[in-house]
Amino acid sequence: MILAGTIKIVVILIVAMVLRAMLRKVIDRITIPGKEGKKPGLLKPLRERAPQALGNLISERREQRAKTIGSVLKSVVTILIFGIAFLEIMIVVGMDITPILTSAGILGVALGFGAQNLVKDFLSGMFMLLEDQYGVGDVVDLGPATGTVEAVALRTTTIRDTGGTVWYVRNGEILRVGNSSQGFAVAVVDLPLSYGANLAEATQVLERRVADVAEKDPLKADITAKPEVLGVEKFTPENITLRVTVKTRPGRQWAVQRNLRAQLMPALEEAGFTAK
Amino acid sequence: MILAGTIKIVVILIVAMVLRAMLRKVIDRITIPGKEGKKPGLLKPLRERAPQALGNLISERREQRAKTIGSVLKSVVTILIFGIAFLEIMIVVGMDITPILTSAGILGVALGFGAQNLVKDFLSGMFMLLEDQYGVGDVVDLGPATGTVEAVALRTTTIRDTGGTVWYVRNGEILRVGNSSQGFAVAVVDLPLSYGANLAEATQVLERRVADVAEKDPLKADITAKPEVLGVEKFTPENITLRVTVKTRPGRQWAVQRNLRAQLMPALEEAGFTAK
Amino acid sequence: MILAGTIKIVVILIVAMVLRAMLRKVIDRITIPGKEGKKPGLLKPLRERAPQALGNLISERREQRAKTIGSVLKSVVTILIFGIAFLEIMIVVGMDITPILTSAGILGVALGFGAQNLVKDFLSGMFMLLEDQYGVGDVVDLGPATGTVEAVALRTTTIRDTGGTVWYVRNGEILRVGNSSQGFAVAVVDLPLSYGANLAEATQVLERRVADVAEKDPLKADITAKPEVLGVEKFTPENITLRVTVKTRPGRQWAVQRNLRAQLMPALEEAGFTAK
Amino acid sequence: MILAGTIKIVVILIVAMVLRAMLRKVIDRITIPGKEGKKPGLLKPLRERAPQALGNLISERREQRAKTIGSVLKSVVTILIFGIAFLEIMIVVGMDITPILTSAGILGVALGFGAQNLVKDFLSGMFMLLEDQYGVGDVVDLGPATGTVEAVALRTTTIRDTGGTVWYVRNGEILRVGNSSQGFAVAVVDLPLSYGANLAEATQVLERRVADVAEKDPLKADITAKPEVLGVEKFTPENITLRVTVKTRPGRQWAVQRNLRAQLMPALEEAGFTAK
Amino acid sequence: MILAGTIKIVVILIVAMVLRAMLRKVIDRITIPGKEGKKPGLLKPLRERAPQALGNLISERREQRAKTIGSVLKSVVTILIFGIAFLEIMIVVGMDITPILTSAGILGVALGFGAQNLVKDFLSGMFMLLEDQYGVGDVVDLGPATGTVEAVALRTTTIRDTGGTVWYVRNGEILRVGNSSQGFAVAVVDLPLSYGANLAEATQVLERRVADVAEKDPLKADITAKPEVLGVEKFTPENITLRVTVKTRPGRQWAVQRNLRAQLMPALEEAGFTAK
Amino acid sequence: MILAGTIKIVVILIVAMVLRAMLRKVIDRITIPGKEGKKPGLLKPLRERAPQALGNLISERREQRAKTIGSVLKSVVTILIFGIAFLEIMIVVGMDITPILTSAGILGVALGFGAQNLVKDFLSGMFMLLEDQYGVGDVVDLGPATGTVEAVALRTTTIRDTGGTVWYVRNGEILRVGNSSQGFAVAVVDLPLSYGANLAEATQVLERRVADVAEKDPLKADITAKPEVLGVEKFTPENITLRVTVKTRPGRQWAVQRNLRAQLMPALEEAGFTAK
Amino acid sequence: MILAGTIKIVVILIVAMVLRAMLRKVIDRITIPGKEGKKPGLLKPLRERAPQALGNLISERREQRAKTIGSVLKSVVTILIFGIAFLEIMIVVGMDITPILTSAGILGVALGFGAQNLVKDFLSGMFMLLEDQYGVGDVVDLGPATGTVEAVALRTTTIRDTGGTVWYVRNGEILRVGNSSQGFAVAVVDLPLSYGANLAEATQVLERRVADVAEKDPLKADITAKPEVLGVEKFTPENITLRVTVKTRPGRQWAVQRNLRAQLMPALEEAGFTAK
DSSP states (O other), X not given: OHHHHHHHXXXXXXXXXXXXXXXXXXXXXXXXXXXXXXXXXXXXXXXXXXXXXXXXXXXXXXXXXXXXXHHHXXXXXXXXXXXXXXXXXXXXXXXXOHHHHHHHHHHHHHHHHHTHHHHHHHHHHHHHHHTTOOOTTOEEEOSSOEEEEEEEOXXXXXXXXXXXXXXXXXXXXXXXXXESSSSOXXXXXXXXXXXXXXXXXXHXXXXXXXXXXXXXXXXXXXXXXXXXXXXXXEEOSSEEEEEEEEEEOTTOHXXXXXXXXXHHHHHHHHTTOOOO | OHHHHHHHHHHHHHHHHHHHHHHHHHHHHXXXXXXXXXXXXXXXXXXXXXXXXXHHHHHHHXXXXXXHHHHHHHHHHHHHHHHHHHHHHHHHHTOOOHHHHHHHHXXXXXXXXXXXXXXXXXXXXXXXHHTTOOOTTOEXXXXXXXXXXXXXXXXXXXXXXXXXXXXXXXXXXXXXXEEXXXXXXXXXXXXXXXXXXXXXXXXXXXXXXXXXXXXXXXXXXXXXXXXXXXXXXXXXXSEEEEEEEEEEOTTOHHHHHHHHHHHHHHHHHHTTOOOO | OHHHHHHHHHHHHHHHHHHHHHHHHHHHHHHSOOSSSOOOTTTOXXXXXXXXXXXHHHHHHHHHHHHHHHHHHHHXXXXXXXXXXXXXXXXXXXXXXXXXXXXXXXXXXXHHHHTHHHHHHHHHHHHHHHTTOOOTTOEEEOSSOEEEEEEEOSSEEEEEOTTSOEEEEEGGGOOEEEESSSSOEEEEEEEEEETTOOHHHHHHHHHHHHHHHHHSHHHHTTBOSOOEEEEEEXXXXXXXXXXXXXXXXXXXXXXXXXXXXHHHHHHHHHTTOOOO | OHHHHHHHHHXXXXXXXXXXXXXXXXXXXXXXXOSSSOOOTTXXXXXXXXXTTOHHHHHHHHHHHHHHHHHHHHHHHHHHHHHHHHHHHHHHHTOOOHHHHHHHHHHHHHHHHHTXXXXXXXXXXXXXXXXXXXXXXXXXXXXXXXXXXXXXXXXXXXXXXXXXXXXXXXXXXXXXXXXXXXXXXXXXXXXXXXXXXXXXXXXXXXXXXXXXXXXXXXXXXXXOXXXXXXXXXXXXXXXXXXXXXXXXXXXXXXHXXXXXXXXXXXXXXXXXXXXO | OHHHHHHHHHHHHHHHHHHHHHHHHHHHHHHXXXXXXXXXXXXXXXOOOOOTTOHHHHHHHHHHHHHHHHHHHHHHHHHHXXXXXXXXXXXXXXXXXXXXXXXXXXXXHHHHHHTHHHXXXXXXXXXXXXXXXXXXXXXXXXXXXXXXXXXEOSSEEEEEOTTSOEEEEEGGGOOEEEESSSSOEEEEEXXXXXXXXXXXXXXXXXXXXXXXXXXXXHHHTTBOSOOEEEEEEEEOXXXXXXXXXXXXXXXXXXXXXXXXXXXXXXXXXXXXXXOO | OHHHHHHHHHHHHHHHHHHHHHHHHHHHHHHSOOSSSOOOTTTXXXXXXXXXXXXXXXXXXXXXXXXXXXXXXXXXXXXXXXXXXXXXXXXXHTOOOHHHHHHHHXXXXXXXXXXXXXXXXXXXXXXXXXTTXXXXXXXXXXXXXXXXXXXXXSSEEEEEOTTSOEEXXXXXXXXXXXXXXXXXXXXXXEEEEETTOOHHHHHHHHHHHHHHHHHSHHHHTTBOSOOEEEEEEEEOSSEEEEEEEEEEOTTOHHHHHHHHHHHHHHHHHHTTOOOO | OHHHHHHHHHHHHHHHHHHHHHHHHHHHHHHSOOSSSOOOTTTOSSOOOOOTTOHHHHHHHHHHHHHHHHHHHHHXXXXXXXXXXXXXXXXXXXXXXXXXXXXXXXXXXXXXXXXXXXXXXXXHHHXXXXXXXXXXXXXXXOSSOEEEEEEEOSSEEEEEOTTSOEEEEEGGGOOEEEESSSSOEEEEEEEEEETTOOHHHHHHHHHHHHHHHHHSHHHHTTBOSOOXXXXXXXXXXXXXXEEEEEEEOTTOHHHHHHHHHHHHHHXXXXXXXXXX
16 A cells, blocks of 8 residues: 555656656747747747848847746746645545645635736736847837836836836736837928928928938938938918938937938028928 | 556547547638638628739738648647546546646636736737738738738737837737728828818819829829819818818828828919918 | 447437437527517517618528528537537546546636637627628728728628728627618708807708708709708807708718708808808 | 336426426516506615606506516526426436536636626616616617617617717616606706806896797797796806706707707897807 | 435424524614614724714615615525525435536526626615715716716616706716715805906905805805805916805805806906906 | 534534634734734835824724724624534534535625625725725825815715715725825915016025015914925926925915915016016 | 544644745745845846946845745745645544635635735735835836835835825836836926027037036036937927936936026027027
């Protein structure tokens, strides 16, 4: 009887360890982005976006993130498997485990209600990290706050806004992420004209000046494509709005916008246009 | 005793494999859009819309999507069936599986609360893909953000707005999709007139000019139907608003709108109308 | 022992098939709108609305919808009954089905949380179809979007708005439906008058002109009842608003409204009234 | 053994039928409003409102509603009781009903999540009908839409607004009902006066004119009580607002309001008051 | 065996009846407000408000309410206890009650989801009644609607607003109650003054006039305390607002407010102050 | 057998009573704020706020509150423990308690859904009382309403606003409490200046006057610290706003504010500043 | 039999105590921030932020917080383990613990619904403390209220706003924290200019003055970096807005802002610029 029990316990422990090893392998395969190896179908089945200009830095960041998340998942798996093994052994030993299961169940339900935000925060964080939606230094709009990312964690993201205020945003509260620092950016300048102005002429004036500006020094390095004068964006009985857009390096759009505003308005004024 | 157990285990494994094969077949039939074959009744029972102008490209895209989703569903089925088979075998071997079932239950409930957003995201994504609501390159309004689709995945959709900001939108947060790149588009231009203007004359001026514009070169290729001057859209004590609409190729409506604005307003001015 | 088991299995299968046949009958009776036959009490117990002008077309559409929904419900019933029969047979064969039941339970709960939107979408769609709230071609306000219905499905409704954008609206997100294409419509025109104007005279002017317009050609076919000048709708210290309403054929209200605006305002101007 | 089983089955069926008959009685007593008989305490314990002017029509409507709801409840009871009897018989016959119960449970929970809106709709409808909150022809504000009730059903209420649009409103979405066609109505007219006007005089002018109007013909039949000039409702630095209220027959308040506006403003103007 | 069963059944019935009697006593003690007897600690542990001016009428109303609620609670207790006794007897008789319990459970959960609003409505109503938050004739702000209470029931409260519309508000939707008819009320009048006016003088003018008015006849009976000129409530670059407050009898604050407005503004004008 | 049962019952009762006594002790220790004794770690682990100026009155109030809450908790504990003991005895006596447990379970779930607001109200009230967030007479902003606290109960808080309306606010609806009567208050006065005014001079004028006012009689007693002229709070193209702040006794900030407004504006005017 | 029971009880107690000791160790390791020791991966896996300028004070605060939270968690663990041990012993003694487990379950579910806010509050508080999002004296924006932190507790945070009102904010209601007192702050000043102003000149004027101000005494100590004139932030047809930003010591940004406003506007005026 005692012998059989001992054998059973040993078997339980072996199976638990084998299972744990297997699941750790699976976690590794899911989280670590392989070198041309197989990728998990769940997260990026239809993503045809080219990996343009991501470079080495990003892939290192991804690897580090995958490691962190992997280690968390492995801890969870370890706790779960050895917890169950512990219970199995208690049965072998002859204990009634109903109280333990019931307590766990009640605690699970009770926390399930109260702690769902917590679980949500961690799961959201995990996926945002795996999908590499943003990194430290990016300028992001998370919904509850907008600013430069200072720190990325599983439960919260920390950003600092233009007023210097540090915002701790729980990842589960982030319904969508707007990242203004990826690939390229667009500076948009809206210029008011008085009603009845000669639009063809105004457009020419703007095109000449914006081409000029784009090739001179403070903005030359930031502008990555020929600026465009899109045309009449809106008009009210009082005003006409002309829109100019310029593709810029990511993170430089605000500076370019300010500079263009300061240069295009005087150009229109010199040419005799007024805003009102 | 041991023999019976072995036989039982073999039978369990065989049944599991047969069931798995069957379910994979079912998944294939549900997801892959057949060549005039039977279609699943659940998703499109009453859709009488003609497949006008969808072409080969779309059907290829659909097939690829069906494959991706099918492979995800198949993985889920595989895990589920072999998980149950594993438990059945443990029973045969003489293990008490209550702790495992309870743990799974508690985990299921606990995650059920916290992870419901996750499940929602994946299910929403799956259906949006199967229904082909949008593809890469479409200009869409998803609610949390509006822009050009950059990537489509099961959990998130990535779009880039006019300011160059990349938006990661969780599919479960998308309550309705507005796709501005399907079939055709309509450019709508509202023109303000001062109160008391001669409406019949203004309408004639607009009709002449818009017909002119629609047949000249920059817009000729984009406009797909004769423009219409709809008439008085609104009037306040200060203003009358006339509306002109033009059917355009999808994605070209904004350019057409800007161009029309720049051409119709001067036409009215030349004819002596004012906005205020 | 084996004989008894075989008999039991046969009985189970027979009972399952009988039950299935019965439930299919019930579904038919609930969904198909009978020819003067009994109607299910659940959906229209107190609907005293006359079936005016619905015609043959609608009843065909209803029949087709009933068939689609019926076939979906029948599939669900078939899966359910044979699933249970399968489990009963496994018990007879001597399998322990606890793992299967528990897995199903956990999956049920887990999906119950995450997939409730899905279930909601399908159930809402089913009822909206059975109640015939709208059909392809109707102009509807679904809440998340407004436009012409392009396609009706169990999970989503597709509409196209005036700007040509296609909207995919999940049926579960539709809290109320506004259908502007049923029976008749009303064109409402609000006319501003300067404070202190002679209201009796203005009313007369409007009555004469609107009667005139309603009998001339572009609007004659669309207007189905004598127009009414309702009177003073609102007044602020600056303005008085007079309201005119005309009953029109469904879907023509907007054209009638635009036309009336273009005709009634000049009428007032000619009679010497001003808006400000 | 077989005999005992047969007896048991017969007993089960008899008990089921007795129970069903009893519950149908209870339902009748709850839903049908008795002639001076006992009323169920749940719905109207503290309602001291007199049944003024409800008449025969209403009580017929109530009776019909009670019948409809009663028949629905009875169907539910029948299905429930015979379902349980069916299961009891299966136990007697020797079947293991665990799979059936579990399936029912899972379905119950799964639907419980997804179909809660449905249940909510039916329950809300049932209570609104029993409490007779509105009937066909009443002008109601249901929250999602405002208009004249066209049809009343257990799941949805159909109303038509002033623009002729038909609104299908789910009963569960109706958080409060505003019924403008019950008992009486009040026409409220707010009149602007320039700052610094002689209020005593203006009040007298209004009182004289409104008394005049209330006794002449178009409004005489609609006005049910002496009109009141309430006094200064609001004042801003620019304006003073005087309020006049008149009790009218239900449904006539808007016509009375429009008529009063058209008559009271000229009265003030004649007396030399201005709005600005 | 049969004898033992009979005895068991008798005992069960006796215990049930004793328990029921006991619980009815408890309900009585909780709901009925005793004459200087013990009060239940749950609802008013820290209420130090004096029962000023509540009088006999209120206590009668309270008693009637307590009775109604008590009778509802007693019905619930009776159903519950005899239901359980019925099940106990069925066990004694030898029936398997699992199907009944499971059905009840599923129904409970299914309704638990869909009917929670219903339960919420009844519970909210019960507590609002027990706490005597309002009665028929009070002017209340319930959130979804504001007006005079017409009827109070366990599920809904009926009020009529100033426009004569009857509002049915579900008690569960009432998050907070504002009762303007309890104890006393305050009439608040804000008076605009042009920027740069002599405030000390204006205050004196107002103080004199408001004291005058409070002692003359139409308002004398309604005003219960000396009026106060509070001082400068707000100022913008254009205006100064002076506030006057007067304590009035409950329900008379609006009439007092209107009267004061009509009297204080001319007083300021006479003294040479302007609003702009 | 009967003897053994009797002994068991006695033991059960003794254990129940011991447990109850123990739990009552625990409740006492948690709720009653001890004299320098140990405090429960849950509610105030990190509260470093000094108990400045709370005095005897508050501690008495706290003690009374603790007693009330303690007695409620003790009742709950008593009901729970004797309920379980009752069930244990029924088992000893040989009853099958499954129906009772199931009924309790269903009722628990059903109420769990519908009555969660109730539980929320009581729990919120309990904690707000224990944390002493406000007392009768404090001026508080509870979110749904703002005013002076009239009564504090476990389920609702009653406050009276400045218009005399009594608000019954359910404690569970109070998401945050703003208490304006604790420790001290700050009177904030914003003064408008025309654009281009001499700020240094205006600041001096204000500093002199505010110092003057703070030392004269009506405000001397209310102002507890030297007033500060903070400086330019905001400027628009039209206006500059200067801010003055003064620390006052709690509850006096509004009177001080009104008085300061009436004194500071004339001071600026005398010195030749204008608001526009 | 009795001996075996006694041994079992002893074993249970020993195991319970060992488990408790182990879990307390784990809690210590998770909560206490070690000296270069291992850190728990859950909370800060990817936080690369340097610990700049946190100093000794913070680490002491952290340690104290960790202790508090640790002690709470340890109490929970102790209650849980000894509770289970108590139940195990009752089984050994021969009690039927089903009633206890069921009661606990029902209570757990019932509270799970009603008390989820409570659990949420405590969990949120715990994590905010562990992540050190704010401390007493910081100026924070918690969403429901903004002000200076007065007290930090597990359930609520107490802050005092600029008007002196004390706000009790439940930690679970805090969706994001904005801390304006961490590391550094930025003073942002927007200056209006009339349309058509010479921007280059205005920028120079501002640069000169702001550099001047930053080196003089009242602001010198607060400004930590060279001020920047960012450029044209916005322009409307009426106005141009220039933005100036200055990095300051945390908590000093508002004073700096006010001072800069008072100095920069006169500078522009002296140079002949106007705001309108």
